[in-house]
Amino acid sequence: MPAVRAEGLTKMFDGFKAVDAIDFQIEEGECFGFLGPNGAGKSTTMRMIHCGSPVTSGKLEVLGMDVNDSPRQIKQVIGVAPQENNLDPDFTVRRNLTVYGRYFDIPNGECGRRADRLLEFMQLSEKRDEMIPEISGGMKRRLIIARAMMNEPRMLILDEPTTGLDPQARHLIWEKVRELKRQKVTVLLTTHYMDEAERLCDRLVIMDHGKIILEGRPRELIDRVIGADVLEIDVPGDEMEAYVKERGWQYERTIDRLLVYTDQGQRVVAELKERFSMSYYLIRNATLEDVFLRSTGRALVE
Amino acid sequence: MTLLSNISWRSIALWKRNRDVFLFTWKTNFLPPFLEPILYLVAMGLGFGALIQADIEYGGRSLEYIKFLAPGLVAISIMYGAFFECSYGSFVRMYYQKTFDAVLATPLSLEDIIAGEILWGATKSFINATIVLAVVAVVGFSEMPGLLLIPVVAFAGGLMFASLAMLFTSLVPNLDSFNYPFFLFITPMFLFSGTFFPLSVLPGWGQQLAMALPLTHISNMARDLSYNIWDADMIIGTAYIALFTAITFLGSVYLMKKRLVK
Incomplete structure (x- = not known):
């Protein structure tokens, strides 16, 4: 029961x-x-x-x-x-x-x-x-x-x-x-x-x-919604976003960050580094918080 | 009677909760009902009463003013005991302490909670009135064997005033709003229900108006029993209490459900 x-x-x-x-x-x-x-x-x-x-x-x-x-x-x-x-x-x-x-x-x-x-x-x-x-x-x-x-x-x-x-x-x-x-x-x-x-x-x-x-x-x-890794890039440019989009990677752009959801964080970073200057970035494990924000949106609920 | 189908013996558990709080602070709870009638008897009975030379004719007996007054004080304690408990007391438990919310998560229904609160309000009337009665009886202003029935009237009258108070509790938006029922109902009853003076001094319409007030009947019954006057007041009073309690109880259950069940 x-x-x-x-x-x-x-x-x-x-x-x-x-x-x-x-x-x-x-x-x-x-x-x-x-x-x-x-x-x-x-x-x-x-x-x-x-x-x-x-x-x-x-x-x-x-x-x-x-x-x-x-x-x-x-x-x-x-x-x-x-x-x-x-x-x-x-x-x-x-x-x-x-x-x-x-x-x-x-x-x-x-x-x-x-x-x-x-x-x-x-x-x-x-x-x-x-x-x-x-x-x-x-x-x-x-x-x-x-x-x-x-x-x-x-x-x-x-x-x-x-x-x-x-x-x-x-x-x-x-x-x-x-x-x-x-x-x-x-x-x-x-x-x-x-x-x-x-x-x-x-x-x-x-x-x-x-x-x-x-x-x-x-x-x-x-795993289903985000993947293994999240790549957080500080102060991204529009060209970088266009490139990520073109490559077909899952991503999200917030006011000051670009979040790329991937199973191969290191490979994506290497590829981006070849083309763009990245002052600060971070590869971390995907968490439930990513799932939550991705699925419910980032807008504040008051 | 679907309003009543959710009331069970479990309401006793809520009654016990209130009893436990009362006993926990018993020193502060027993003193006022003991001291208050003494103050009134001295001020109103001995002080003010000294100005009243003639005896008061009541139910075929001739009473000194202080003897007329004493059962009125018992009646007032019946009204205040339950009304305070189920107005300010219940509202604080419901609104500020969230006691009702906590208890609703247990097998008690909202109807059990309301019934338990009202039973406790009646118990407060019973306790307070019995203490006042003891003080009054010791100085001889209430007589055997009639006075033995006064605690029963206190409990029944307590149910009535508790239900009336619960009706207001289900309606008021905040604690300050209780000023209205106190100002509009309780204080006029305190003064004009045959408590401090016999109703016979009022004009005809005044007497009829007084007969519509719950406290008038409690006051009549307390005085009749105190001096062993057996007349229609007892029957009329009993019927009045039964009817008034039934209506206000059903109304308070209905309105309280409307307020709390969301």
């Missing part, structure tokens, strides 16, 4: 299509990423999956259950770590977990045991008696993830889990997500950080304007 199955999934807000008839399937035990610029529809999709927003049309099944018919049953077995910090400021760190566990009808004793175990897991044991406003942003994110795990979910939804965190805190969260993957928990992830998606996701989709524009494994997508 797939963890999530969507067919023609659509969400309308006052005549505006936030999610436009998308199809996807997430298998149990995989880490699946939703990427896309702001307003692409990824958070809306996540909210429909955790029954926080009604589906306008199409079919959406979570762990074999229809979101329209069984929201309580679905919410009982999934964990949600929202983008927004909505920890309960009226309680201590530990109490946030036990009170949350009670919403799942978990007995008090068991709530306490799970809370202690999760605080340990997220390295928050020392902060157990602190109030929420007193802990750092990174700790809040970890606590939100710990809270999402109180009901020992079969599927965990992480909506931008590392936004605004320092590198140490990000790496700690990545470690924990990998540990969950080893425990065969299905993880759904949205992120703006392509390195994060590349490290964590088994498969991902890139969304734009409510539609899925790319789907696949991170490495596969890089």
Whole structure:
């Protein structure tokens, strides 16, 4: 049974299509990423999956259950770590977990045991008696993830889990997500950080304007859309661009750079060097960020 | 009744959340309902009441002003307990603390959350009114056995004022907007619901207007029970509370869904 199955999934807000008839399937035990610029529809999709927003049309099944018919049953077995910090400021760190566990009808004793175990897991044991406003942003994110795990979910939804965190805190969260993957928990992830998606996701989709524009494994997508290497040339001339175009190489011209996508970076550089003076250039491995920018465009989304 | 089909016993979990916060800060929570009636009894009863020589005729009994006033204070605490909790309190939890959003990701439905909040609001009325009642009863301004039923009225009346407050909570754009329901409904009720003076001094239209106000019925019931006056007020009041609660509860569920489900 797939963890999530969507067919023609659509969400309308006052005549505006936030999610436009998308199809996807997430298998149990995989880490699946939703990427896309702001307003692409990824958070809306996540909210429909955790029954926080009604589906306008199409079919959406979570762990074999229809979101329209069984929201309580679905919410009982999934964990949600929202983008927004909505920890309960009226309680201590530990109490946030036990009170949350009670919403799942978990007995008090068991709530306490799970809370202690999760605080340990997220390295928050020392902060157990602190109030929420007193802990750092990174700790809040970890606590939100710990809270999402109180009901020992079969599927965990992480909506931008590392936004605004320092590198140490990000790496700690990545470690924990990998540990969950080893425990065969299905993880759904949205992120703006392509390195994060590349490290964590088994498969991902890139969304734009409510539609899925790319789907696949991170490495596969890089190979398919970009190739092995990216050659970045500073301050290119129009003749150089014309030459690259004539040679039939995949390229992109930004305001101050020429990006050539190729599997043979060294050979392309040698060829260009023969004909043009290049003050500065760089050959680097293609990344998911290249895929993202190439597929969703470089224009700012406000 | 599709509006009610999503309410379940799970709303108790939300009630418990609010109870836990209340008990966590119990020292600040128990003091005001204990001190406030004493201040009112001294200022209004002993101070202002000293100017009132004649006894007040009420339900066939003749009461000193301070004895007339005391059950009114219980009624006021019923109104304020639930109304504050489900207006400012619920709005802060919904809008600033995002507590509703967090709980919505658990098996609770939005309807469970609203029901849990209203149950808690009624519980606040029950707690506050019982404390006020204890103070009033100790000085003899509320009598056995009728006073034993007042906490029941407090809970039922609490449900009514909590539902009314939730209705406003579902409508107001920000915290400051609660000034309107307070200025337009709560303060007039506080003053004109037979709390501080008997309604019989008002002209006929004034009395009829007062009978439309929820607090009038709570105030009548609290006073009748305090002095063991058994008349139609109890039946009329019970019917009024039931009807008013049903309408405002359904309205608040409907409007809250409209506000939060996107």
